[in-house]
Structures are given as C-alpha cells and as structure tokens.
Amino acid sequence: MKFKHLAVSLLIGALFAGTSHAQVKIGVVSSSTGPIAMVGIPQKNTVPLMPTKAGGQSIRYIPLDDGSDPTASVVAIKKLISEENVDAIIGPSGSPNAMGAIQFIAEAGVPLLAPVGTAAVVLPMNEQKKWVFKTTQNDGLIASALLEHMAKTGVKTVGFIGTADPYGENWGKVFAEGAAKKGIRIVADERFQRQDTSVTAQALKVIAARPDVVLIAAPGSPAVLPQLALVDRGYKGKFYQTHGAALPDFLKLGGKKVEGTILAASLMLVLDQVPDSHPSKKIAKGYMAAYEKTYGVTPATFGGNMFDAGLLLEKAIPLALAKGKPGTPEFRSALRDALEQTRELAATQGVYNMTPADHSGFDDRGRELITVSNGTWTLLK
Amino acid sequence: MDVQIALMLAQDGLTNGAIYALLALALVLVFAVTRVIFIPQGEFVAYGALTLAMLQGGSMPATAWLLAGMGALVALIDGATALRNGQTQKLAGVLGWNVGYPLGLVALLTLLPVKDLPLVAQVVLALAVVVPMGPLLYRLVFQPIASAPILILLIVSVAVHVAMVGLGLLFFGAEGQRTPAFSDANFEIGPLMVSGQTVWVVMASVVLILALYQFFERTLYGKALRATAINRNGARLMGISPALAGKLTFFVAALIGALSGVLIAPITTIYYDTGFLIGLKGFVAAIIGGLASYPLAAVGAVLVGLLESFSSFWASAFKEVIVFTLIIPVLLWRSLTTRHVEEEE
Numbered sequence: 028m029k030f031k032h033l034a035v036s037l038l039i040g041a042l043f044a045g046t047s048h049a050q051v052k053i054g055v056v057s058s059s060t061g062p063i064a065m066v067g068i069p070q071k072n073t074v075p076l077m078p079t080k081a082g083g084q085s086i087r088y089i090p091l092d093d094g095s096d097p098t099a100s101v102v103a104i105k106k107l108i109s110e111e112n113v114d115a116i117i118g119p120s121g122s123p124n125a126m127g128a129i130q131f132i133a134e135a136g137v138p139l140l141a142p143v144g145t146a147a148v149v150l151p152m153n154e155q156k157k158w159v160f161k162t163t164q165n166d167g168l169i170a171s172a173l174l175e176h177m178a179k180t181g182v183k184t185v186g187f188i189g190t191a192d193p194y195g196e197n198w199g200k201v202f203a204e205g206a207a208k209k210g211i212r213i214v215a216d217e218r219f220q221r222q223d224t225s226v227t228a229q230a231l232k233v234i235a236a237r238p239d240v241v242l243i244a245a246p247g248s249p250a251v252l253p254q255l256a257l258v259d260r261g262y263k264g265k266f267y268q269t270h271g272a273a274l275p276d277f278l279k280l281g282g283k284k285v286e287g288t289i290l291a292a293s294l295m296l297v298l299d300q301v302p303d304s305h306p307s308k309k310i311a312k313g314y315m316a317a318y319e320k321t322y323g324v325t326p327a328t329f330g331g332n333m334f335d336a337g338l339l340l341e342k343a344i345p346l347a348l349a350k351g352k353p354g355t356p357e358f359r360s361a362l363r364d365a366l367e368q369t370r371e372l373a374a375t376q377g378v379y380n381m382t383p384a385d386h387s388g389f390d391d392r393g394r395e396l397i398t399v400s401n402g403t404w405t406l407l408k
Numbered sequence: 409m410d411v412q413i414a415l416m417l418a419q420d421g422l423t424n425g426a427i428y429a430l431l432a433l434a435l436v437l438v439f440a441v442t443r444v445i446f447i448p449q450g451e452f453v454a455y456g457a458l459t460l461a462m463l464q465g466g467s468m469p470a471t472a473w474l475l476a477g478m479g480a481l482v483a484l485i486d487g488a489t490a491l492r493n494g495q496t497q498k499l500a501g502v503l504g505w506n507v508g509y510p511l512g513l514v515a516l517l518t519l520l521p522v523k524d525l526p527l528v529a530q531v532v533l534a535l536a537v538v539v540p541m542g543p544l545l546y547r548l549v550f551q552p553i554a555s556a557p558i559l560i561l562l563i564v565s566v567a568v569h570v571a572m573v574g575l576g577l578l579f580f581g582a583e584g585q586r587t588p589a590f591s592d593a594n595f596e597i598g599p600l601m602v603s604g605q606t607v608w609v610v611m612a613s614v615v616l617i618l619a620l621y622q623f624f625e626r627t628l629y630g631k632a633l634r635a636t637a638i639n640r641n642g643a644r645l646m647g648i649s650p651a652l653a654g655k656l657t658f659f660v661a662a663l664i665g666a667l668s669g670v671l672i673a674p675i676t677t678i679y680y681d682t683g684f685l686i687g688l689k690g691f692v693a694a695i696i697g698g699l700a701s702y703p704l705a706a707v708g709a710v711l712v713g714l715l716e717s718f719s720s721f722w723a724s725a726f727k728e729v730i731v732f733t734l735i736i737p738v739l740l741w742r743s744l745t746t747r748h749v750e751e752e753e
Contacts, residue, residue: 220728222679228717231416260416276583280584
C-alpha cells in the first residue's frame with residue numbers, strides 16, 4: 028500500500044516535472060454537511076472565488092467534504108497528501124477536526140491553513156504546529172476587546188454561558204484568564220448544547236447569580252438561544268457575544284430581543300461603516316460582492332476565513348517558487364517559510380503579520396466592536 | 409435553590425417532558441405494530457417545524473417536492489403491480505392518492521398567499537405536507553421487508569434516519585429557524601410566570617394522548633392496530649391487513665412527530681438535525697416503558713424532562729451524560745425483573 032502510494036506520487040511528480048507550466052495543487056477540506064455545515068457551506072462556496080494564479084503558476088483547488096467528522100477529515104487529508112500530492116491544504120472547518128489533522132500534515136510536511144475557531148491549533152507553538160496557520164482571530168484577541176469594553180463601562184461581575192464543545196470551553200478558559208487580570212469576577216459558568224430545546228435552567232442559574240453582564244460564547248446561530256431565554260426570564264443586564272455570533276441569522280432569530288448586544292468580530296459585518304482608510308475594507312467588499320453575485324446571499328464570516336487562506340497562499344507561492352518546483356518537499360517547506368514571513372497582508376478579516384511564534388497574525392485591525400441597534404449591526408464608537 | 413427556581417425548572421421539565429412523551433408514545437406504537445425501532449421519528453419533528461418556518465417565510469417548502477417524489481415512486485410500484493394483476497379499477501385510487509394529492513398540494517401552496525394566512529391554516533398546510541410522508545415511507549422502505557428480523561429493520565431505520573437528515577440539510581440549509589408563538593399571553597400562577605406557548609405544548613400533548621387513547625379503545629382501526637401489536641399472525645387471520653396496519657401506524661407516528669415540531673418551534677431554535685436528539689430522549693422514555701407500555705413510557709418521558717431540566721441547572725456541562733446514563737439502571741432493572749423471552753423469528 029505504502030509502495031503503491033509512493034509509486035503513484037512519484038508518477039504524478041514525474042508527470043508534472045515534465046510539463047512546462049507546473050501547477051500548484053491546494054487541497055481543501057470543509058464540512059459542507061453534518062452538524063457544523065453552517066460553517067462549512069460558506070467555506071465550500073468560497074473556493075471558486077479564490078485566486079487561481081500566483082507567480083505565473085495556475086492554482087488548482089481540490090475540494091473534499093468531511094461531513095463534520097474528525098475521522099473523515101484525517102482520511103481526506105491523508106488522501107490529499109498521498110494521492111494528490113498537494114502543496115498545501117486549507118481546512119478543515121471544525122476545531123476538533125483540525126486538531127486531529129495536525130500530526131499528519133506535520134509528518135508529511137504540508138502547510139495547513141486552518142479556518143477554525145480554536146487557538147489551540149497554533150498555540151502553544153511546537154514542532155508540529157509550526158506547519159499550521161490559522162485564518163481566524165484568536166479567541167484571546169476578541170476576548171481582550173470585550174474585556175476592555177467591560178472594564179471601561181464599569182462591569183464588575185459576568186455570567187458566562189458557552190457551548191459544551193471546544194469553542195465554548197476555550198472561550199471559558201481564555202475569558203477567565205483575561206477577566207482575572209481586569210478584576211472582573213465570573214459569577215456563573217454554564218454550558219449548553221447546540222441542539223438543546225431549552226436553556227431555561229442555565230438562564231435561571233445565571234439570573235440567580237445576578238451578574239452585571241452576560242457573555243455568551245457559541246458558534247453560529249445557537250448563540251441566540253441562551254440570550255432569548257435570559258430575556259424571557261426577565262434578565263435586564265447587557266449582553267456580550269463572541270465573533271461566533273457574527274451572522275445575519277443572529278439578527279433574524281433574535282429580533283428585538285438582541286437589541287443592544289455587544290460583540291467583537293471582523294469588519295465584514297459593518298463594512299459600510301468602517302472608514303475607507305482601513306486596509307481590509309476594499310478586499311472584504313470585493314469578496315462579498317463576488318460571493319453575492321455567485322450565490323445571491325451575503326457570505327458568513329466563515330467564508331472570509333477561507334478566502335483569506337487563498338490570499339495568504341497567493342502571496343507566499345511566488346516566494347516559494349524560487350526555492351523549488353511545486354509537488355516537491357522543497358517547495359512545500361519553502362511555502363511554509365514564506366507563509367511565516369507574511370507581513371502586512373490585508374485580507375477580508377484584518378491584516379496578517381505572521382511570526383514564528385504567532386501563526387494567526389492578527390492585531391487590533393482584525394476586530395471591531397459592534398453592537399446591534401435598530402435590528403442591524405452597527406459599529407460601536 | 410429556592411422554591412421559585414425549583415418550580416420554574418419543573419415547569420420547563422414538564423414542557424419538554426410533554427414533547428418527549430408524545431414521541432415515546434409514537435415509538436412504542438411503531439415498535440409494537442411493525443417491530444421497527446423508528447429512529448427517524450425525530451426527523452419528522454424537524455421537518456414539521458422547518459416546513460412551517462418555510463411556509464411562513466413565503467417560500468415553497470422543498471419537503472412538498474420530496475412528498476411528490478415519494479408519491480410518484482409508490483404510484484409506479486403499486487401501479488405496475490395493479491396492472492400486472494389486471495386490477496385496472498385500482499389504478500385510479502393509486503394515482504389519485506400518490507400523484508394527485510401531492511401535486512394538488514403543491515398547486516394549493518403556489519396559489520394561496522400562504523405567508524399571509526392565519527397561523528392555524530399554515531400549521532394545517534405544514535402537516536398536510538409532512539404527515540403523508542409517514543405512510544409513503546412505510547410503503548417504500550419497510551413494507552417490502554416487513555417480515556425481516558428486528559436487527560435488519562433497525563439497520564434500515566438508521567439508514568432512513570441518515571438519509572432524512574441529509575435531505576433536511578439540502579432542503580432547509582444549515583441555519584436554525586424559529587416560528588412565532590401561538591399566543592403571546594403570559595399567565596401568572598403564584599410566583600410563576602407561565603408563557604402561553606408552554607400551556608399550548610402541555611395542553612396539546614394531553615389532548616393528543618387522550619385522542620390516541622380514544623382511537624385505540626373506540627375505533628375499528630385503532631382496535632385493528634392493537635390486535636396487530638398483540639399478535640401479528642392472529643390479526644392477519646382475522647382479516648387485518650399488515651400493510652394497512654403499518655401504513656396507519658406510520659401515519660400516526662408522522663403526525664405526532666410533525667405536530668411536536670410545530671409545537672416546540674416557537675420555544676427553541678430548530679435545526680435540520682435537531683430532531684434526532686429530541687427523538688433519542690423520547691426513545692429513552694420508551695425504553696423505560698420497555699417499548700411496550702404506553703403509561704410507563706409517558707411517565708418516563710416526564711422523568712427524562714425533569715431530570716434534564718434539573719441536571720442542566722446543577723451541572724450543565726454534564727446534562728446529556730446524566731440523561732442518557734439513566735438508561736443503564738433502567739435496563740438493569742428491567743432485565744432483572746422481567747423474564748427473558750427469546751424473540752421468535
């Protein structure tokens with residue numbers, strides 16, 4: 028089996044070495060079906076919009092679906108590496124899926140651009156994770172924006188409700204660390220499931236603890252449910268949400284009851300209100316227009332994370348081409364080095380500055396404080 | 409925890425328990441009559457809720473096309489059989505029900521200003537789309553293998569579940585939906601604030617359970633189903649068609665599922681795959697009833713609802729663990745107290 032794979036990859040390598048215009052092959056693994064399809068579908072849809080040329084080479088994307096299953100992600104990634112001999116992989120969509128894939132891409136020496144939420148894929152940096160780059164804001168970056176706002180408005184106590192998955196757990200951890208530094212006390216720490224039909228019990232417990240504000244950490248539209256439960260039970264305090272709630276559906280499902288919610292997310296939500304001087308504005312606008320033209324709907328932020336991976340590669344491929352031919356280990360290794368040297372790359376989510384220690388590379392330009400006013404996202408000034 | 413919180417939790421648990429009870433009853437019914445452990449029961453909850461949401465959004469629910477497709481398949485199979493046996497007089501009925509009805513419904517949905525209809529009419533239309541899928545599903549999938557061992561029926565039922573979840577994603581998308589409440593009324597009972605929708609859920613469950621009881625006790629069809637559940641071969645000798653019994657059972661199961669979905673859609677966000685977990689909790693309740701006893705299953709459902717509500721208050725991160733672990737002592741107790749009877753195949 029091993030030998031066969033080797034033979035196949037040698038054969039493919041030989042084929043491409045022979046042709047004059049070698050092609051860069053990028054594998055894409057997304058979860059366009061299964062429980063996290065709401066994340067994976069905009070990502071899959073973004074693939075046809077991504078750069079098709081870089082440094083005079085054409086880029087071919089090979090998209091696969093993992094059905095939100097971490098095992099299937101690993102199988103897809105192994106397949107891309109051994110059968111397609113890809114130069115880099117973008118994906119998978121889910122945090123646990125990406126965590127499981129790290130060991131295999133590091134072994135094969137293929138750069139992985141992960142559009143996932145959890146910072147655990149790039150932190151703490153080690154020999155394996157140096158092959159991973161993350162195109163989403165680290166939870167810590169968003170959390171610090173929220174915490175600063177809380178501290179500024181005199182918040183002393185916070186109730187936390189998160190999903191019982193890596194997203195909610197990591198947020199609970201990161202937020203608790205930051206809150207301790209700011210002297211903000213977490214008086215209730217609750218968990219719920221995405222498919223729960225009721226979070227009344229958690230809401231009651233939070234209300235009983237009487238926090239000044241409540242932070243809800245959940246990916247996608249499940250973030251609405253706890254907030255509605257709290258409002259229905261008469262909670263009057265302010266609500267904070269994470270970048271996971273940054274979706275049109277949050278407003279649709281929440282209606283009047285999410286008015287005044289504060290969250291920090293990429294500029295895509297409030298693009299028209301961001302000053303033109305923001306380096307990401309033009310790029311995000313172009314991406315959203317292209318997406319709307321093709322699919323007739325505005326893309327969720329998750330699609331922007333995928334698009335950014337394409338932009339990172341577009342910038343890194345010409346540098347790597349100087350060191351080797353696509354399809355060779357030298358090229359892949361050079362591609363990784365080039366990605367790590369990305370400086371001031373403006374993309375849809377913010378501006379990337381990668382360093383050997385920081386493979387997410389965002390700064391303050393990657394987050395905006397946003398509030399819901401009159402049923403639309405509004406930049407908080 | 410004070411009394412007020414305990415009361416609120418109990419109210420929340422009872423509301424969910426009422427839905428689990430309905431689903432548990434449907435599961436017990438389907439198992440008793442057809443020996444199918446009906447895993448897709450939960451999908452009907454999601455289909456019902458999301459079809460209603462689509463109707464309210466002013467678009468043609470994709471489930472209507474699924475219904476038409478299933479109807480066409482059944483018409484093809486049954487029509488061919490009728491032709492081969494020379495029963496041409498049967499053809500009109502077969503075509504009318506399996507092709508005419510879905511197409512008529514699609515026409516109705518296109519012509520009517522569905523978006524502006526009163527809620528009751530929208531609910532009726534949503535049920536009209538989703539519920540007939542029950543008997544069609546039985547005709548297409550389970551009737552041909554009606555006499556297969558339980559294990560095979562279970563495997564097929566898992567396959568149907570997976571297919572229906574996949575189709576649900578295709579039809580409704582990955583995002584969740586919520587529908588407006590049946591009533592915005594709020595009642596204050598002592599220290600408790602009870603929302604109108606909660607009252608609706610509990611009342612509807614009680615009414616439906618009573619209606620089912622009457623159906624099984626008083627009507628000929630109900631008695632036929634009971635007879636089939638008690639002794640399949642005996643019932644057949646008495647002239648009760650197993651195919652009819654199966655279709656009728658699936659009709660009732662689909663009705664209960666879709667209605668549950670319509671009832672809880674205003675309380676919570678429904679996703680295309682929400683139904684499975686709700687169905688699974690109904691299944692835990694059905695297991696408490698030994699997949700045979702309706703009252704025990706209903707009691708079990710309320711128990712599951714309350715346990716869920718209180719455990720999410722004390723240890724929200726372990727709620728599902730606690731609810732599903734309940735099944736182990738129940739199985740232990742059942743296997744120790746009941747005499748084991750080999751399944752006759």
